[in-house]
Amino acid sequence: MFFSGSHQHFFRPLTGKYREQVVECLRLLYERLYTAKADYGESLTREQILEIFAEALTRAPQLDGDDGSDSESRFRNLREQALWVLNSLLEYGWLEKQVDSATLSTAYPFSRRGRLFTQPLVEINSTRVRTRHRNTRNTLNALEAFASRGEVHDLIDAWEYSERIVADFTDMIAELEERKRELVREVEAQLLVQQATDEFFSFMESRFQPDLAIRLSADSVEKHRDAIGRVIGRIRRKGRERKAAWELKLRQLLPELVQEGRSLLWLMLDTIEDRMRRACEVKLPALRRSLQAFTKRADIIIRQLSFLTNQREGGFADLCQRLGSAPQSGALLTQLGDQLAAFQLRLFDPKQTQLWQRQRRAPVNTRVAEDVPLENDSRRDILLQQMLDQAFNFNSGDLRDYLQKALGRGRRVSSRDLPLHDARDLLAMSHALESAAVGQATGSAGLTVTFTGEVASNDYFAQLDEYYLELKESD
Numbered sequence: 358m359f360f361s362g363s364h365q366h367f368f369r370p371l372t373g374k375y376r377e378q379v380v381e382c383l384r385l386l387y388e389r390l391y392t393a394k395a396d397y398g399e400s401l402t403r404e405q406i407l408e409i410f411a412e413a414l415t416r417a418p419q420l421d422g423d424d425g426s427d428s429e430s431r432f433r434n435l436r437e438q439a440l441w442v443l444n445s446l447l448e449y450g451w452l453e454k455q456v457d458s459a460t461l462s463t464a465y466p467f468s469r470r471g472r473l474f475t476q477p478l479v480e481i482n483s484t485r486v487r488t489r490h491r492n493t494r495n496t497l498n499a500l501e502a503f504a505s506r507g508e509v510h511d512l513i514d515a516w517e518y519s520e521r522i523v524a525d526f527t528d529m530i531a532e533l534e535e536r537k538r539e540l541v542r543e544v545e546a547q548l549l550v551q552q553a554t555d556e557f558f559s560f561m562e563s564r565f566q567p568d569l570a571i572r573l574s575a576d577s578v579e580k581h582r583d584a585i586g587r588v589i590g591r592i593r594r595k596g597r598e599r600k601a602a603w604e605l606k607l608r609q610l611l612p613e614l615v616q617e618g619r620s621l622l623w624l625m626l627d628t629i630e631d632r633m634r635r636a637c638e639v640k641l642p643a644l645r646r647s648l649q650a651f652t653k654r655a656d657i658i659i660r661q662l663s664f665l666t667n668q669r670e671g672g673f674a675d676l677c678q679r680l681g682s683a684p685q686s687g688a689l690l691t692q693l694g695d696q697l698a699a700f701q702l703r704l705f706d707p708k709q710t711q712l713w714q715r716q717r718r719a720p721v722n723t724r725v726a727e728d729v730p731l732e733n734d735s736r737r738d739i740l741l742q743q744m745l746d747q748a749f750n751f752n753s754g755d756l757r758d759y760l761q762k763a764l765g766r767g768r769r770v771s772s773r774d775l776p777l778h779d780a781r782d783l784l785a786m787s788h789a790l791e792s793a794a795v796g797q798a799t800g801s802a803g804l805t806v807t808f809t810g811e812v813a814s815n816d817y818f819a820q821l822d823e824y825y826l827e828l829k830e831s832d
Contacts (some may be wrong), residue, residue, distance in 0.1 A: 363450040365469060371446045373440075374420045381417035382410045382442050383451070383475045390467065403443075404653035406465055421636040446471070492521045493581050496629065507599060509606045516625045519632040520576065522555075526640035533647045536654050537654050578636040585633055589626050748780070759785035760804070760826070769827045773813050783817055789826060 386409055389401065401409075414435050440525035443465070446452040451471035455464045467475065499515035501739045504507065544715065600622060607621045614621055680686055731739075759782065763770050775786045790806060804826050813823040 363448075367450055370442070370448050370451065376440075377420050378414050378438075379445070380441055382412040382439075383446075383471075384479050385409050385413040385461055387467070387472070387479050389476045391472070401465065403439055403463060403465065406443060407439045408435060410442050411435040414442075451475075466528065468580055492525060493578050494517045496633075497581050497585050499590065500585060500592070500629070504588055504592050505715075507603070509603055509610065512603075512607075512622075512625060513610070516629060519629045520636055522636050523632055523640055526636060526644055530640075530644055530647045534650045537651045578633060582637055583631050586630065589630060592626065611627040638761065755781070756788055756791070760789065764826075764828060768829075769825055772821065772824050772826070773815075777815065777817065790824075 368375075383478065386406065388400075391408060443452070447454055447465070450468055451474075453468045455466060456462070457464070496515045496518040499511045499518060503511035503515065570736050604620060604622045607625070608615050613620065614624070615622075626699060680689070683689070763775050772786075772789070775782075775789065777783055807825045807827065809823045809825070811823045813821055816820075
């Protein structure tokens with residue numbers, strides 16, 4: 358049972374008119390013990406904790422009691438109130454008192470339940486960096502590590518990361534709904550266009566861009582769903598002996614999940630696939646709808662406030678009031694009505710309206726540049742580029758000339774005997790088979806290739822197939 362022993366009235370310190378001050382004391386103590394502000398080399402003494410509580414009490418306000426008869430008496434100073442907060446947290450199980458028998462020093466750490474319940478209180482208004490959007494990639498990385506190394510702890514990590522994916526989507530949807538309600542309340546209370554606009558864009562820059570945008574693009578569950586499915590399929594195709602060893606290890610590590618006649622390995626893999634499917638098909642569309650509703654509501658509110666502000670600042674309403682109070686307003690309105698009687702409003706037919714896209718003309722540079730002679734370095738670079746282009750310029754005519762020289766007066770030549778005198782001969786030799794292929798494709802007089810099945814080599818090729826090129830005429 359949860360409410361048993363010293364935890365029977367666990368939430369008693371968070372009730373009454375001092376509840377906000379107690380929460381602030383828990384937050385500040387948690388930051389000094391478990392965050393970057395903590396000094397892990399030593400434990401906090403009683404005096405240090407009282408100083409922390411006194412600082413927290415000056416920050417937090419004292420709320421009004423639920424009823425007039427509050428049994429808690431007023432305190433003469435902050436130290437007395439801090440001492441009362443410390444004793445209350447010790448009495449109801451939020452903190453523990455630990456005495457070192459060797460040094461006779463006393464420490465007051467959080468209890469396990471106190472630390473777990475204080476953590477969400479700290480994270481509600483926390484500004485520390487969180488990478489909740491990486492849970493999809495963490496799931497994929499843990500599964501790939503399990504598939505390659507076979508360590509069951511990687512599978513357990515992937516199972517936990519996949520659970521956080523759905524939880525993060527739920528938290529984000531709830532946060533968007535809360536932001537939308539807060540925006541409406543603030544607008545109803547203050548009707549300030551600039552403040553509503555600043556808060557909307559501040560949320561989009563500080564919350565949407567670093568977290569939501571990544572979750573909808575780089576860490577999208579749709580993007581990594583197929584990759585996770587392929588890794589799970591590779592795990593399922595492993596050998597029976599390895600899967601049996603994994604099953605035995607999982608049953609030893611997670612005995613509370615063992616069910617008779619059901620594989621724990623298959624249960625975890627099926628659960629990960631089901632969570633990815635729910636995240637893609639249910640949670641991601643819900644998050645997009647919630648984000649669209651939030652931006653739409655913010656847009657409507659900002660437009661309405663801008664319209665009301667412009668109406669107040671403009672003089673149109675004043676003119677209407679003065680016209681209504683004028684003594685000859687009836688005759689003036691009658692005259693205006695006669696003049697506007699012939700006014701007609703006509704709308705264009707959208708079927709007959711066509712939007713033409715203008716073609717942008719390329720700008721023409723009409724300025725005349727002076728004729729500047731080329732420098733020697735520029736001339737040398739142009740000459741070298743031309744020589745390089747011509748060195749590797751090779752066409753079919755050059756190939757035919759090379760093969761005619763290679764055949765000489767004969768009609769057959771081996772690839773071993775092809776002459777290699779310069780770089781162009783080397784290029785022609787490497788393209789000799791192309792000429793034979795063109796001749797066989799056209800069916801006209803040309804070369805035919807006969808492979809011997811042996812392997813040859815020369816000064817330029819470490820290994821090449823030996824073949825004969827034979828000149829034949831078409832029938």
